[in-house]
Each structure stands twice: as C-alpha cells, then as structure tokens.
Amino acid sequence: MNPLHKFGKQAIFSYLVIWFVGSLWMMAVLGSGSYQQKVMGVDFALYHEYASFGFAGALGGALYGLRMFHEHYQELTTQWIYWYLMRPVLCFGSAIITIILFESGIMLLQVADSMSARISIAFLTGYGYGKFMEKLRDLTTTFFNGKNTNGTNGNGGGGSGGDTPK
Template structure:
C-alpha cells in the first residue's frame, strides 16, 4: 500500500505543478500572440477571459499546493479527486465571477482594468470555497426571496 500512496502523492504534485506553471505559460503565450486562431476560434476575442480563467486556476492551484504540503501525510483517494478538480473548478468560477461583476449582477468596482480583473480572478481561485458560499447566498436571496439566515430567523420566531 505505501507504493500506491506514494504514487498518488507524486502524481498529485506533478499535476498541480503542471497546472501552476502551465497557466503562467498560457498567459504569456496568449499575450505574445502565439494562439491568435486555434481550432477555428478567434482567441483574440476571448483573450481577457482566458487570462481570468488562468489566474483563477493559478490561485486555486496555489491554495491546493499549500494544503498538499500541510496535509501531505494524510492524503487519501478521496482528496486526490479534490486536488484534481480544484484548478478546473477555480478557473470556471473565476471567469463566471468576472462575468457577474461585468454584468452588474454582483457589484464590485474594477473599472475597465484587465489587471484588476485578473487579480480578482486569482483571489476567486484562491478563496474558491468562500466564493461558492457567497454565490450560494446570493442565489438563495435572488431566487428564494430569502437567505439561510432569514429562514433561520423565521423558524425561530414561529416556534413558541
């Protein structure tokens, strides 16, 4: 069993390092114009969103590498899946969060600065769990008309 555990650890570490360095490389490649057209898609139109996704993945991967180091001795198969999905989830969440800010659904003043949005995307990736909690709260408020805290208050008031 120790051989399997060691293989998991080396695989997770290699995967996270590839994501971390690969996202920096992707941002540099896009910036240099290396991928102006790929697979029939004009990537120049999507350049900013690729930056946001890569920055979110960098933030999420950095957080995952910190936890990997901190909990190295307690890695289980369950957590391997968490490590594998973390950069992907963070990239998607970063792009969608920036879109929510740009659309005005969520309020945050960033202006038109791409660098500020890249910074926010990084923070979304790094703080992915907290962002998901906030999005859940916003969704509850928008679509149920009340948040969890409101329903808890109502439950407490209705009890004798």
C-alpha cells in the first residue's frame, strides 16, 4: 500500500504548516529579544540574528513547499517525501550561509545594510532554494576551476579540474 494514500499527504501538509508557523513564531521570539538562554551550548544572545535568518529561510522553503504541495497534490508520489521533509531544513542552513557570503563580500548585492533587508534575502534564498544552489555551484566553479593569468586552471596543476583524481 502506498504510504501517501492513508495519512501521508496530511502528514506532509501538517509538517510544512508547522515549519511555516513555527518559523514565523521563532522569528518573533528572537526579534523581541526576550529569549536569552543557551540551547545545547549555543548562546542565542550572540547568534539570534543568524537564527532569525535561518528561520526566514525555512519560512520561504516551507511556503514554497506548501505551494508545490497545493499545485501537485494529485501527482504526489513517495519519491517526493524526502524533498518535502528536507526543504525547510536545507533552506534554514542555506539562508544563513547566504547572509554570511553577502557579509563577507564574496557575493555582491546592492541592498541596505539593515536587518529587514537581510531577512528578506534569507527568505528569498529559502523560497528560491533551487536557484540559490545553481548560483552557489557557479560561484564554486568560478573560485576553484577558473582560469588564472598563467594559463593554468587555478588548482596548481596544468590540466585537470580540482575534483578529478589523478
């Protein structure tokens, strides 16, 4: 029996709604500054901004997941369960990394240096996770396989890419 027939679709929907509402709630809690405890050794007073970016990314990922769930409800098969379960989690992490890449100057974007601008970027990273991964792939290709001035490929050798064994 297909696990999606009985309660699978309701479970996926509930999971995404919990991530969506939970992310909004956690962003409000972190934004209020009322949560000043350590969780698993992490001091939230130091990292509450990054946690807010992560939850903004998870919010975007959950919203996109809910949209896809709605659009493809009839075609939903078990092969997509992993995609729906991992989407908010992956978007949480990628949103934080996006903000770090922008703050470091590796990725350039002309936006105001405000909390709301960074949360917006984090949300868009979560919502457009697939496009973000394409850009990240392009960035790593440029950094690690790009050509330099002496005609080599930048990895110390003259011919093969950095990911191929010799």
